Amino acid sequence: MIDDKGLRSDGRRPDELRSIKLQVGVLHNANGSAYIEQGKNKIIAGVYGPREIHPKHLIISDRAAIRCRYRMAPFSTDERKHPAPSRREIEISKVIREALEPSVLSEYYPRTVIDIFIEALQCDGGTRCASIVAASLALADAGIPLKELVSSCSVGKVKGHVIVDLYDLEDKYGEADLPIALMPNHNLVTLIQMDGKLSKEEFDKAFNMALEACRKIRNLQNDALKRKYKLESDTEKPKDSKEEVK
Amino acid sequence: MTILAQKKQLVIPGELVAQGEYDPDLNVYKDGENIYSTMIGLFEYRGSRISVVPLKHCYFPFVDDIIIGKITDVGMSGWSVDINSPYSAMLPVTEFGARQNYPRRRETTQSLRVGDLVKAKIIAFDRSRDPLLSARDRELGKITRGRMIKITPSKIPRLIGKEGSMINMLKKESACSLSVGQNGIVLVTCNSPKNEEVVVELIKMIEHEAHTQGLTDRVSEVINRKLRGVKTGKA
Missing domain, CATH: 3.30.1370.10 (K Homology domain, type 1)
Known part of the structure; x- marks a missing residue:
């Protein structure tokens, strides 16, 4: 999994992220949406709300409820995934919701609900982290007040090397996987899970690498948001000048 | 005491916009000395008040706002109105038209039907109950054309x-x-x-x-x- 030069099986250095492409505002019917491509991962997140909550017994009287559904498309993996929600998808839905909840100022809209839908179209490891990155952008795009965006990345261990942003093979054959979500301004970790074993030194090293990676991803998120809204506020200027030429 | 963004500059959630003794106004929050934006919007300040004008957000009802809504349901004592916000509003019959006394159901269905538009004023909203509307002013009431x-x-x-x-x-x-x-x-x-x-x-x-x-x-x-x-x- 790691060659003599210290490169990984897909040619990356241990601290190198996969290439990430982010796009905000991809769905027309959602209030906010975002698309992420991280290596071979392809994920769409859509946010609806704040809106009236049904069924009514889910009302929280002093803040908005947040519902999250993570779903893998049947064609997203090598072996066809059965379309029914699996144990894994239910778990990931829950941890994503809990990773995003601290960033949302939900007390601004009491008795409402914010629905987050995440569709994983193509999966290649680390989808829960990529989903958090996209869902956080979609929340901001929906005009929901946030303390800040949530950034997320996984770290792990393969053949004794601590590496960042594991893909499917490394996840399967590696010794440990440690997904982390972070609110960098607040220095708040909103998600941390570990699968496998790490020594204390390895854990510290991995954790610091994850923080570094999250900050990198945060910059990409900021750029993606600004790109969309800059475009929106710039487009009318050339259009306007064109009209004047007529 | 520094302002870190320019007026009308595009800011995003979590962006640091000012530091020091400023008053956080709409769509910003203060964490210690730092003031952050909570929305995608344009930065504004007047005196010591810092705010962000959002580019996209949903309507939050305020008392005395004049709104235009659509009837979604007709009940015994009033109508439910969609007011383009996370909360659906209630327009009681007593707040519609000139009549003071309590009308019969026939009258609620006759004066406004599902899908009709009304211009109304929010007379009560306290976050714990749905907003209450009134259409008893001169300029308010059913919208017939436009x-x-x-x-x-x-x-x-x-x-x-x-x-x-x-x-x-x-x-x-x-x-x-x-x-x-x-x-x-x-x-x-x-x-x-x-x-x-x-x-x-x-x-x-x-x-x-x-x-x-x-x-x-x-x-x-x-x-x-x-x-x-x-x-x-x-x-």
């Missing part, structure tokens, strides 16, 4: 302009009647379909360019070109 346009509620102040400058100009120049709901719904009623088209186009333009400078001048220029042309054509 064209409805939805814009982002945060752009409504720009459409109205300073002391109504923008909206009055539109009304005067187009000879249309315009009623603006604080919930982002605008009703345009015109006698001439051509003027109506132009007004709709102008409202969209104002929504799009709300943050740019010299917008009033550009709007009046479009009016001159499109509406005055129409007028002379008629004469």
Whole structure:
């Protein structure tokens, strides 16, 4: 999994992220949406709300409820995934919701609900982290007040090397996987899970690498948001000048 | 005491906009010394008040707002109204029309049906119950004709302009009647379909360019070109 030069099986250095492409505002019917491509991962997140909550017994009287559904498309993996929600998808839905909840100022809209839908179209490891990155952008795009965006990345261990942003093979054959979500301004970790074993030194090293990676991803998120809204506020200027030429 | 963004600069959630003894106003929050934005929007400050004008948000009801809503349900004692916000409003029969006494069900279904539009005022809203509407004022009540346009509620102040400058100009120049709901719904009623088209186009333009400078001048220029042309054509 790691060659003599210290490169990984897909040619990356241990601290190198996969290439990430982010796009905000991809769905027309959602209030906010975002698309992420991280290596071979392809994920769409859509946010609806704040809106009236049904069924009514889910009302929280002093803040908005947040519902999250993570779903893998049947064609997203090598072996066809059965379309029914699996144990894994239910778990990931829950941890994503809990990773995003601290960033949302939900007390601004009491008795409402914010629905987050995440569709994983193509999966290649680390989808829960990529989903958090996209869902956080979609929340901001929906005009929901946030303390800040949530950034997320996984770290792990393969053949004794601590590496960042594991893909499917490394996840399967590696010794440990440690997904982390972070609110960098607040220095708040909103998600941390570990699968496998790490020594204390390895854990510290991995954790610091994850923080570094999250900050990198945060910059990409900021750029993606600004790109969309800059475009929106710039487009009318050339259009306007064109009209004047007529 | 530093302000870290310029006026009308695009900011995003979590962006540090100011540090020091400032008062956080709308859509910003203070964490120790630092003031952060909570929305995608344009940075504003006046004196020591720091705020962000959102580019996109949903309407949050306030008492005394005039809104335009759509009837979604007819009940025994009133109507449910969709007011383009996360909360659906209630319009009791006693707050509709001139009648003081309690009417029968037949009357609730006769005066307003599902799908009808009403202009109403929010008379009560306290976050723990749905907003309450009243349509008993002169200018309020059922809307019978016109064209409805939805814009982002945060752009409504720009459409109205300073002391109504923008909206009055539109009304005067187009000879249309315009009623603006604080919930982002605008009703345009015109006698001439051509003027109506132009007004709709102008409202969209104002929504799009709300943050740019010299917008009033550009709007009046479009009016001159499109509406005055129409007028002379008629004469």
